[in-house]
Structure formats: C-alpha cells, structure tokens
Amino acid sequence: MSDPPLLDDQRLGERSTVPPGRASAVRRRAVRGGQYASRRARVWLAPGMGVKRWLALFMVCTLVGAVGFLHFTWTGPLHFVATRWIMYLNTLTSPGLIPLHVTGMAVMALALIGAFFSIAMLNRSILRGTGTVPGTAMDLIYERRNLSRGPRIVAVGGGTGLSNLLSGLRAHTSHTTAIVTVSDDGGSSGRLRESLDMIAPGDLVDCYAALSDSPVMARLLLHRFTRGDGIQGHTFGNLMLATLSEEEGGLAVAMKDIHEVLRIRGQVFPATTAPATLVAHLEDGGVIRGESQFALSVGHSRIRQVSLDPPDLPALPPVLDAIRDAEQLVLGPGSLFTSIIPALLVPEIARAVRESAAPLIYVASLMTEPGETDGLSLEDHVRAITCHLGRTPDCVLVNNASLPPEVVQRYAEAGAHLLNLDGASHDLSGCALILPLLQSGQARHDPVALAQALLTQAPRRPQN
Numbered sequence: 001m002s003d004p005p006l007l008d009d010q011r012l013g014e015r016s017t018v019p020p021g022r023a024s025a026v027r028r029r030a031v032r033g034g035q036y037a038s039r040r041a042r043v044w045l046a047p048g049m050g051v052k053r054w055l056a057l058f059m060v061c062t063l064v065g066a067v068g069f070l071h072f073t074w075t076g077p078l079h080f081v082a083t084r085w086i087m088y089l090n091t092l093t094s095p096g097l098i099p100l101h102v103t104g105m106a107v108m109a110l111a112l113i114g115a116f117f118s119i120a121m122l123n124r125s126i127l128r129g130t131g132t133v134p135g136t137a138m139d140l141i142y143e144r145r146n147l148s149r150g151p152r153i154v155a156v157g158g159g160t161g162l163s164n165l166l167s168g169l170r171a172h173t174s175h176t177t178a179i180v181t182v183s184d185d186g187g188s189s190g191r192l193r194e195s196l197d198m199i200a201p202g203d204l205v206d207c208y209a210a211l212s213d214s215p216v217m218a219r220l221l222l223h224r225f226t227r228g229d230g231i232q233g234h235t236f237g238n239l240m241l242a243t244l245s246e247e248e249g250g251l252a253v254a255m256k257d258i259h260e261v262l263r264i265r266g267q268v269f270p271a272t273t274a275p276a277t278l279v280a281h282l283e284d285g286g287v288i289r290g291e292s293q294f295a296l297s298v299g300h301s302r303i304r305q306v307s308l309d310p311p312d313l314p315a316l317p318p319v320l321d322a323i324r325d326a327e328q329l330v331l332g333p334g335s336l337f338t339s340i341i342p343a344l345l346v347p348e349i350a351r352a353v354r355e356s357a358a359p360l361i362y363v364a365s366l367m368t369e370p371g372e373t374d375g376l377s378l379e380d381h382v383r384a385i386t387c388h389l390g391r392t393p394d395c396v397l398v399n400n401a402s403l404p405p406e407v408v409q410r411y412a413e414a415g416a417h418l419l420n421l422d423g424a425s426h427d428l429s430g431c432a433l434i435l436p437l438l439q440s441g442q443a444r445h446d447p448v449a450l451a452q453a454l455l456t457q458a459p460r461r462p463q464n
Contacts, residue, residue, distance in 0.1 A: 062112060147174035147265070153454065154179060154326040154358075156271075156343045161334035161445065163206035165363070166266075168447030170211055172455055176266035177322035178207045179349065181342040183278040183308065186292030188224075188234045198245045199270050203339075205237030213263040221262070252316060267322065271343035272313040278342055281305045291338050295371030302375065305388070306337050308345045315348040323352040330454060331393065332363040333445050336373050336381050344389045354391045361457060362393035363450065366403075366443050370415035378419045379428050394431060397453055399445070401436035407443055416443075433457070 073082035093103045150173020155165055158181035169176045182199035184190060189202035209218040221237035231239065241251065241258070248254040252273040259267065280288040284301040288294055294303070323329070331340050344350050353360065362385060364378055373381065378398070386392045398421060408418065421429055435453050439446040 058115075059112070062115065066108065066111075147172070150175055151327045151455070152322075152325055153177070153328045153330060154322050155330040156340065156349075156353075157181065157332050157334040158184075158203040158339035158343070159334045160206065161332055161339065161363075161365075162203070163210040164445055164447050165330070165333060165450055166207055166210040168449075168451030169454070170265050171448075172451055174265050176211065177319075177326070178211070178266070178268045179271050179319055179322075179343050180204050180207055180268060181339050182270040182272065183276055183291055183338075183342045185277070185290045188238050190292060192234070192238055192242050193275060196242055196246065197275060198242060199251065199273060199275055201238045201241040201245075201251075202235070204241060204268060204270060205235060207268045208237065208258070208262050208264060211264045211266050211268060213265050217262055255316070255318070267318065269316050269319045269322075271319070271349060272315055272346050274310075274313050276308040276310060276313055278338065279307050279309050280337065281307070291342075294338060295369075298371050298374075303337050303372065306341055306345070308342065311345075311347075313346050315346050315352075320348055320352050323349070323356055326356060326358040328454065328457065329353060329356060329358050329360045330363060331360065331385065333365055333450075335369050336365065336376075336384060337369075338372065341385065341388045344385075350389055353389060359394045359457065360391060361395045361397060361454065363397045363445070364399070365419055366399055366438070366445065367411055367416040367418060374415065377423060378421060379424050381419070382428060395457060396428065396432045397437065397450070398432050398434045399437040400434045401438035403438065403443055404441060407441065411443055 070082075073079065089103050089107065090100055093100055152175040153169060153173060154177045155162060155169070156179045157165075162178060162180065166176060166178055180203045182201075182204065184200035184202055185193060187202065189200035192198060193200050205221050209221040212218040212221070221235070221240070223236045225231045225234055225236075244254040244258060245251045248257070250273055251258075251270065255269065258264075277289055278291045278294075280294055280298070280303045282288070282298065282301040283304045286297075286301060288297045289309070331344075334340050344353065362382060364381065365373075368374060368376060376384075378396070382393060382396060398419075400420075403418070411417070421432055421434070424432070433453065435449070437445050437449050437453060
C-alpha cells in the first residue's frame with residue numbers, strides 16, 4: 001500500500017526542517033512579512049512623500065536612455081557587438097512559444113529591477129552611515145512630510161495644561177510654537193530664579209519634554225532629584241536650562257542650542273527673557289506680589305487684575321514672528337491669572353495677538369482654581385482675558401463630558417468647581433464649541449481630543 005499523501009503542514013515541515021506544529025507559525029510570519037512589504041509600498045507611494053514623481057522620472061529616463069543606447073550601438077561602432085548580443089538572446093528563445101521581443105522586455109525588466117535594487121542598497125548604506133536605521137527611515141520621512149503640512153499653531157500659557165496640549169498637537173504638526181509664562185516664583189523654579197536672577201524654567205521644561213523627539217531626553221528633563229545637597233527638589237531640566245543660561249549669558253542666546261539638543265518638534269519660547277514678578281490687584285484694594293502667594297493671600301476677596309513688575313518687558317523676535325505667521329492662536333488650557341494672562345502682559349506679545357488675523361481660541365479650564373478664580377464663571381474668565389488683552393476670543397472650547405461624581409466631590413472639597421455655560425450670555429454661547437474633551441476618570445483635558453478639536457478649526461496646507 002502506498003503512503004498517504006502528505007498534508008501541507010507536513011510538506012512544509014519536511015522541506016524546511018520545521019516541526020509540523022510550527023509550520024502554521026512560519027506561514028503566519030510569511031504573511032506578516034508580505035503585509036509589511038505591502039504597507040511599505042503604500043507608504044512610499046502615499047501623497048506628499050515626494051517619491052512617485054521621482055520614481056516616474058527615473059523610469060522615463062531609464063527607458064529613454066535604453067533607446068538612446070540602442071540607437072548608439074546600432075548606428076555606431078558597436079553595431080557588430082549589438083548584433084551578436086541580439087543573436088545570442090534569440091538562441092535562448094523559441095519563437096514558436098515566445099515571441100522574440102518578449103525576451104527583450106524580460107531583459108529590460110531585469111535591468112530595471114537591478115537598478116532599483118542598487119539604489120535601495122545605496123540608500124541603506126547612506127542611512128547607516130548617518131546613524132539612521134534603514135527600517136525606520138520610511139516612517140520618519142512619512143511622519144516629517146505629513147507634519148510639515150500641519151497648521152501653524154501658537155499656544156500661549158503655562159503649567160501642565162499647556163504641555164498637555166502640546167503632547168496632543170505634536171502628532172499632527174511640526175509648526176507648533178509655545179509661548180510660555182515664566183513668572184513662577186515657587187518650588188525649584190523659584191529657587192533657581194532667586195539665586196541666579198533668571199526666568200522661571202519649570203514650565204519651559206515641561207513644554208520641551210512634551211515636544212521632544214527623544215523619549216529618553218523627555219524622561220530625563222522631568223526627573224526630579226530626591227536627594228543631594230543643593231540639588232534636592234530640582235529637576236534635571238531646570239538645572240540644564242540654568243546651566244545654559246549661565247554659560248550663554250541668558251536663555252535668549254541659548255534658544256537655538258536648546259531646540260537642537262532636545263530635538264524639539266516645533267518651537268518653545270519664554271514670553272520674555274527678563275525676570276518679572278506677577279502682581280495681583282484685589283477687589284478690596286489689596287495687592288499680592290509673587291505668583292506663589294496668590295492662593296494663600298487672596299482670602300475672601302477676588303483678583304481684579306494682574307500685572308508684571310517691571311511692566312515693559314521685551315519679547316523675543318521669533319515669538320513675534322510666530323504670532324504674525326500663525327494660522328491659529330490658542331490660549332490655555334491653564335490657570336487664568338497665573339498661566340494664561342501673564343504671557344499676554346508682555347506689551348509686544350499683546351500687540352501682536354491683537355493685530356493677528358488668525359482666530360483666537362480660548363480652551364476653557366475644566367474647574368475653577370482654588371484661591372485664584374473662586375466664584376468666577378466661565379463668562380468671567382473670558383471677560384478677564386478681554387480686559388487684559390484688549391481682544392475677545394473668537395471661539396471658546398468647552399468640555400461637555402461628565403466627570404465621575406467622586407472626582408467632582410473630591411475637587412469640591414478642595415474648593416474647585418466645574419466651569420460650564422450655565423448662565424452664559426448669548427455672545428458667549430454663540431462662540432462656544434462644546435465637545436467631549438475629558439481624559440477618562442480625571443479632571444484633565446485629553447490631549448488627543450483637544451488636538452483634534454483645534455485641528456477642525458485650523459486650515460491645512462495643500463500637498464506639494
């Protein structure tokens with residue numbers, strides 16, 4: 001009796017010495033390899049990659065070159081060699097089965113494949129020589145091409161709210177510019193500011209970490225030392241900016257170096273490079289100096305207005321250029337009187353924002369700030385921005401996703417309350433864009449949802 005026919009898995013196992021039980025895994029890997037190759041082809045040929053046009057030009061030039069070479073050999077001194085070559089190829093083909101011209105087409109196809117293969121190997125050699133992993137080059141080029149078509153967005157503010165926004169925008173555009181409030185006088189930033197007479201670096205560091213293309217550097221920037229005389233409580237990023245400020249004679253000179261070292265996707269600038277003190281003027285006539293004292297000293301009164309001392313602070317030229325070129329201006333999210341408005345108190349920045357034709361979008365805070373905006377409604381927040389800036393936001397992004405009751409209760413016990421459109425005027429309701437912008441289970445904006453909401457309001461440049 002003859003042996004039973006082998007199953008596919010058994011044949012694969014005998015040919016490749018792979019155990020029968022693993023044959024299906026081998027096939028799955030082969031399928032995944034094919035899918036990966038297909039994806040690579042789709043990405044390379046995606047619109048905006050700048051590959052299809054050059055690929056087409058290469059093929060046209062190759063064909064024209066082949067015709068030119070044929071003309072040269074047939075009419076020139078190599079006529080005899082070309083004839084011998086054609087006769088030799090003809091001996092490899094049976095005219096009764098395959099037309100003779102098919103042989104020429106096959107040779108042309110093999111030559112093109114060889115040319116493409118040589119170009120691919122040359123590219124791999126060049127990429128390896130520059131320290132780029134060839135397997136990641138495609139994704140890197142696609143990402144940068146895609147990001148280069150993103151809108152020019154200028155975000156103004158500070159604290160965790162601004163860095164949270166930047167982490168969402170970095171996946172959609174490389175033209176983000178953050179203008180960061182630097183009037184903090186508490187914690188690590190306050191200590192460095194007092195001892196070195198520099199601007200507060202803390203919020204800058206958070207934004208650098210959010211936009212850095214180096215995951216390792218982003219993690220190191222936020223590392224806080226828990227021991228060590230003199231450095232306990234400081235973050236590595238704060239110390240690095242303090243070092244650059246000392247070495248370069250101020251952060252204004254070191255900005256270009258910072259962006260290159262940290263591989264920033266976009267730009268991060270301080271609102272001003274001169275140290276300044278934030279001053280709160282209360283409704284009862286009281287005055288509080290120093291941002292860190294606001295929550296402790298406001299008491300039962302309210303903040304009527306804030307100012308900077310000294311008031312005539314300079315702004316960096318790249319900041320003003322970014323505002324003039326912006327397609328969208330975003331305020332927040334962040335604390336009203338200590339993160340958003342202080343950056344708008346720099347005269348040149350306020351003037352540039354007022355004169356900009358770009359839409360001004362205010363990302364409303366989710367909650368009031370205990371000791372700072374107690375008792376203020378969302379309309380009061382918008383009114384305060386208008387009063388300090390001299391321009392009313394064109395759009396207000398408002399969250400409508402519900403927080404878990406226990407989270408609301410916990411914040412209420414700390415003195416924070418939800419901000420919404422309850423009791424809002426017709427003007428505010430008319431310019432409000434209401435969307436679910438909440439991170440699951442937290443009183444914090446979701447970076448992805450917030451970025452998507454802003455992108456729906458911003459134009460996208462056409463592909464080149």
